[in-house]
Amino acid sequence: MWRNRDLIDLTDFTRRDVETLFKQADVFLEAGLAPTKMLEGKIMAAAFFEPSTRTRLSFESAMHRLGGSVIGFSSAEGTSIEKGESLEDTIRMLDNYSDVIVVRHWEDGVMRRLARLAKKPLINAGEGQSRHPTQALIDLYTVFKEKGVVEGLNYGVMGDVKHARAAKDFIRGLSLFGVREVNLITPRGLMPEEVFVKEMNNKGVRLNHHERIEDLISVLDILYVVRLQAERFSNRSEAETLKGSYSITLKTLEPASRGLRILHPLPRVWELSSEVDGTPYAAYFKQVYFSIPVRMAVLSLILSDMERIQEGLI
Ligand code: NCD
Numbered sequence: 001m002w003r004n005r006d007l008i009d010l011t012d013f014t015r016r017d018v019e020t021l022f023k024q025a026d027v028f029l030e031a032g033l034a035p036t037k038m039l040e041g042k043i044m045a046a047a048f049f050e051p052s053t054r055t056r057l058s059f060e061s062a063m064h065r066l067g068g069s070v071i072g073f074s075s076a077e078g079t080s081i082e083k084g085e086s087l088e089d090t091i092r093m094l095d096n097y098s099d100v101i102v103v104r105h106w107e108d109g110v111m112r113r114l115a116r117l118a119k120k121p122l123i124n125a126g127e128g129q130s131r132h133p134t135q136a137l138i139d140l141y142t143v144f145k146e147k148g149v150v151e152g153l154n155y156g157v158m159g160d161v162k163h164a165r166a167a168k169d170f171i172r173g174l175s176l177f178g179v180r181e182v183n184l185i186t187p188r189g190l191m192p193e194e195v196f197v198k199e200m201n202n203k204g205v206r207l208n209h210h211e212r213i214e215d216l217i218s219v220l221d222i223l224y225v226v227r228l229q230a231e232r233f234s235n236r237s238e239a240e241t242l243k244g245s246y247s248i249t250l251k252t253l254e255p256a257s258r259g260l261r262i263l264h265p266l267p268r269v270w271e272l273s274s275e276v277d278g279t280p281y282a283a284y285f286k287q288v289y290f291s292i293p294v295r296m297a298v299l300s301l302i303l304s305d306m307e308r309i310q311e312g313l314i
Pocket residue numbers: 054055126132135164165166226227265266267
């Protein structure tokens with residue numbers, strides 16, 4: 001169930017919840033993302049403490065299409081945080097001004113703390129190196145739209161899985177659907193930390209490590225690519241040495257099966273060549289499009305009785 005809930009960690013939700021959300025996203029998609037008055041009078045506060053283009057603007061776009069309005073900021077600059085206000089007080093304030101609070105922050109673990117303070121539902125729009133649940137919902141929805149299923153496919157996740165929250169939450173999302181094995185293609189040193197590997201093992205997901213995409217490209221159905229998260233390295237020169245250490249080009253894709261789909265949360269830097277954009281493999285611009293119906297579904301399920309309407313209860 002979604003109504004009035006915080007969306008902090010995808011694994012607080014069930015596969016059934018995610019399927020309910022997919023159904024609702026389908027409704028918006030089939031209506032051509034037409035504006036509605038579903039959330040008329042509701043206010044979404046966007047509190048972004050880290051850079052964002054897609055996530056913030058697509059949340060805003062989704063809220064506007066639902067007839068609601070948006071307040072917020074896109075960096076701590078210009079807010080009272082600069083005067084020394086605590087993050088907690090900033091959230092308390094937004095809790096008074098809005099009906100739902102969408103937060104992006106660099107600190108792992110911060111979202112639960114903030115959600116406890118806020119009476120209004122809080123949505124995690126990217127938390128440190130660990131979580132990005134709405135991106136994962138978009139990614140799972142894209143797989144579902146492209147393949148008709150999420151389970152039973154052969155998955156590869158390529159790049160800086162250690163620092164990329166989008167990659168980790170994509171894998172958490174797959175675990176909800178009963179996926180038992182995910183192949184990670186990462187340069188040495190960019191495997192996720194042990195605690196994540198253990199978390200996934202406990203959910204029944206085995207993570208296999210590969211260093212060369214060539215060894216498995218021909219058997220993959222889905223390849224999820226993430227950029228090197230250079231800004232998250234404690235040692236910037238180490239990031240510099242890893243520049244260009246993995247990439248997808250037309251040449252890499254020669255042995256791929258025709259059904260392969262490539263996903264990328266974007267932004268991309270050098271890890272995914274633009275020569276792939278015009279091929280049937282590219283699903284990453286569809287992900288961008290699906291971010292609107294999926295975030296419309298998130299907001300409408302949390303803020304209205306859509307789920308009960310969907311189930312014919314009212
Ligand atoms: C991702 C993020 O912020 O974690 N971007 C996004 O929300 N689409 C991925 C990234 O920055 O690499």
